[in-house]
Amino acid sequence: MGYAFACAAAALVLLASGVSYFVVSNLRGLGSSHAIGNGPKSKDGATNILLIGLDSRKDQNGDPLPNAILRQLHAGSARGVNEEGVGGYNTNTLILLHVPNDGGKATAFSIPRDDYVDYEDAVGPQQHGKIKEAYGVTKAFTEDRLRARGETGKHQLEHDGREAARKATVSTVRKLLGVPIDHFAEINLAGFYDLATTLGGVDVCLKRPVQDHYSGANFPAGRQHLNGSEALAFVRQRHGLTNGDLDRTHRQQAFLASVTHKLKQDGIFGDLGRMQGLLKVAKKDVVMDASWDVLGFAQQAKSLTGGNVEFHTLPIEGFGTINRQSVNLVNPGKIRAMVHDTLDPPKQAPAPAASGGGAAKATVDVLNGGGHAGLAAKVAGALSQDGFTTGKVGNTTPHARTTVRYGASSEAAGKKIAGLFGAKAVADASLPAGTVRVVLGPAATVPSVSGSGGHHPGPTATLPTTGAQGGAVQGGGIPCVD
Amino acid sequence: MLTPLGAGALLAGVTLAGALVDAFGNHGPGLVLGICLVAGSLLAVALVHARHVRLVLPMPPLAYAVAAAFAGLVGDSGGTGGTVGLATSASRWLSSGFVAMATATLLVAAVAVVRATTTRAR
Numbered sequence: 001m002g003y004a005f006a007c008a009a010a011a012l013v014l015l016a017s018g019v020s021y022f023v024v025s026n027l028r029g030l031g032s033s034h035a036i037g038n039g040p041k042s043k044d045g046a047t048n049i050l051l052i053g054l055d056s057r058k059d060q061n062g063d064p065l066p067n068a069i070l071r072q073l074h075a076g077s078a079r080g081v082n083e084e085g086v087g088g089y090n091t092n093t094l095i096l097l098h099v100p101n102d103g104g105k106a107t108a109f110s111i112p113r114d115d116y117v118d119y120e121d122a123v124g125p126q127q128h129g130k131i132k133e134a135y136g137v138t139k140a141f142t143e144d145r146l147r148a149r150g151e152t153g154k155h156q157l158e159h160d161g162r163e164a165a166r167k168a169t170v171s172t173v174r175k176l177l178g179v180p181i182d183h184f185a186e187i188n189l190a191g192f193y194d195l196a197t198t199l200g201g202v203d204v205c206l207k208r209p210v211q212d213h214y215s216g217a218n219f220p221a222g223r224q225h226l227n228g229s230e231a232l233a234f235v236r237q238r239h240g241l242t243n244g245d246l247d248r249t250h251r252q253q254a255f256l257a258s259v260t261h262k263l264k265q266d267g268i269f270g271d272l273g274r275m276q277g278l279l280k281v282a283k284k285d286v287v288m289d290a291s292w293d294v295l296g297f298a299q300q301a302k303s304l305t306g307g308n309v310e311f312h313t314l315p316i317e318g319f320g321t322i323n324r325q326s327v328n329l330v331n332p333g334k335i336r337a338m339v340h341d342t343l344d345p346p347k348q349a350p351a352p353a354a355s356g357g358g359a360a361k362a363t364v365d366v367l368n369g370g371g372h373a374g375l376a377a378k379v380a381g382a383l384s385q386d387g388f389t390t391g392k393v394g395n396t397t398p399h400a401r402t403t404v405r406y407g408a409s410s411e412a413a414g415k416k417i418a419g420l421f422g423a424k425a426v427a428d429a430s431l432p433a434g435t436v437r438v439v440l441g442p443a444a445t446v447p448s449v450s451g452s453g454g455h456h457p458g459p460t461a462t463l464p465t466t467g468a469q470g471g472a473v474q475g476g477g478i479p480c481v482d
Numbered sequence: 483m484l485t486p487l488g489a490g491a492l493l494a495g496v497t498l499a500g501a502l503v504d505a506f507g508n509h510g511p512g513l514v515l516g517i518c519l520v521a522g523s524l525l526a527v528a529l530v531h532a533r534h535v536r537l538v539l540p541m542p543p544l545a546y547a548v549a550a551a552f553a554g555l556v557g558d559s560g561g562t563g564g565t566v567g568l569a570t571s572a573s574r575w576l577s578s579g580f581v582a583m584a585t586a587t588l589l590v591a592a593v594a595v596v597r598a599t600t601t602r603a604r
Contacts, residue, residue, distance in 0.1 A: 013543040013576070023577070
């Protein structure tokens with residue numbers, strides 16, 4: 001009897017060990033990318049992870065997803081993907097997840113996909129643009145270079161193109177946020193769908209009913225259960241939402257909050273069958289960096305498995321048009337300061353911000369008449385760093401030199417800005433009161449401003465709770481979103 | 483020749499020695515524990531009295547489970563807080579010993595079969 005019991009116990013240990021070995025080996029197999037490189041890493045034991053949601057209709061080999069899946073996803077057809085280029089390689093979801101070492105609350109920052117930024121480690125002539133395009137632009141140029149060198153293998157081109165694209169995306173986000181990125185995970189459209197399906201669907205909550213034929217989102221208000229394809233429509237809808245893309249960002253945050261809530265509620269970490277299902281999804285649809293010990297991370301990330309996570313959306317300064325594209329204008333210095341102060345709040349109470357003698361209250365239009373692509377956005381960002389409100393930003397007809405005009409009650413601001421460009425401020429009654437308009441000439445450069453900016457975070461930066469980017473979305477439950 | 487208890491003690495002693503080395507040198511169950519488990523299992527099955535050789539068969543996994551728990555809790559206790567933490571830690575410890583456990587069990591089974599056969603032949 002005792003011998004039989006010992007044999008059964010030994011068999012059980014051996015079986016559990018075998019299953020664990022299989023799971024751990026599979027998890028190690030997920031980390032296939034070396035794109036993270038030798039960039040700076042977190043030093044305090046915390047982990048920063050960049051979650052990349054790729055709006056690609058192709059698999060890792062560059063082959064279109066099967067038609068049946070594309071239909072489920074409302075994502076065109078395989079023919080459209082191949083011949084008409086439906087869906088590109090936009091990183092429509094970029095979320096930096098900060099998991100502290102002490103098991104405390106995790107913090108996530110969503111980066112609006114249309115933020116106009118300087119790229120880092122991007123391949124090719126385009127070195128700034130929407131942050132979502134750093135991936136696709138770099139991939140395309142990398143593939144062109146490889147083809148020029150004689151590489152013809154489709155899978156090799158896809159692999160190398162994506163690796164370069166991941167590096168550009170990780171480096172660009174690292175530069176924009178000013179924090180180290182320790183690991184990343186990339187998931188494609190099918191991955192979202194498979195994840196939600198494997199979990200048995202997710203619960204979400206909508207503040208108002210929505211109907212959108214582009215994404216297939218057709219949901220009533222209130223809390224509801226969505227299957228895989230409905231969940232994908234939920235995170236993809238942007239038409240018909242008050243704040244468009246920014247509301248979609250909140251949908252993505254709500255989806256992730258629901259997933260972590262479900263993992264906790266259903267005890268999925270203890271359910272071998274569903275864990276295997278999740279592993280299968282991860283192997284098929286997720287790419288992670290090779291240096292990531294996922295099981296070790298799971299131990300650290302108790303806050304995530306407990307739903308203790310807060311989602312923020314990074315602020316934008318306004319909307320603009322650059323190269324005939326609608327973009328979000330951002331102030332990198334302000335973003336870095338906000339991220340820094342959210343992760344490591346200043347000990348002292350913030351001092352009141354300097355008013356700038358009234359000059360900073362003016363709204364500044366910046367129009368590029370000099371032909372340097374992207375300069376208007378950079379100038380607008382620098383001026384907003386100096387406390388000015390960003391107005392209209394875009395291109396205009398060519399101008400020989402930089403001009404600064406100001407409307408009623410904004411003479412001080414006009415003169416201050418004109419001084420930055422070595423120009424003369426001219427009153428212009430046709431401009432609205434409180435507005436300064438800068439038209440950049442060919443010799444114009446980004447002015448040095450006195451604001452906090454640069455790489456050194458200011459002491460008063462807090463993430464906004466109002467405006468288009470909205471307040472924080474709390475994990476640990478089912479948050480209601482627009 | 484050892485009694486079954488003696489063989490068990492031998493295996494446990496050698497395995498725990500490996501666990502001690504790994505706990506302080508490797509921060510959790512590792513290679514030394516695995517090698518000690520295989521060596522201890524071979525010694526135990528080779529030295530136990532031929533009549534009791536089958537009793538060694540379930541010993542390697544059980545010895546590993548105890549030794550790995552010791553090495554893990556002493557050397558790798560950082561992430562064991564809470565149910566999820568303990569479960570993931572236990573998974574890591576178990577997975578790291580699978581190859582050694584399976585090897586030791588197969589070797590013990592092979593030696594046991596050989597010894598049992600040769601004893602009957604005499």
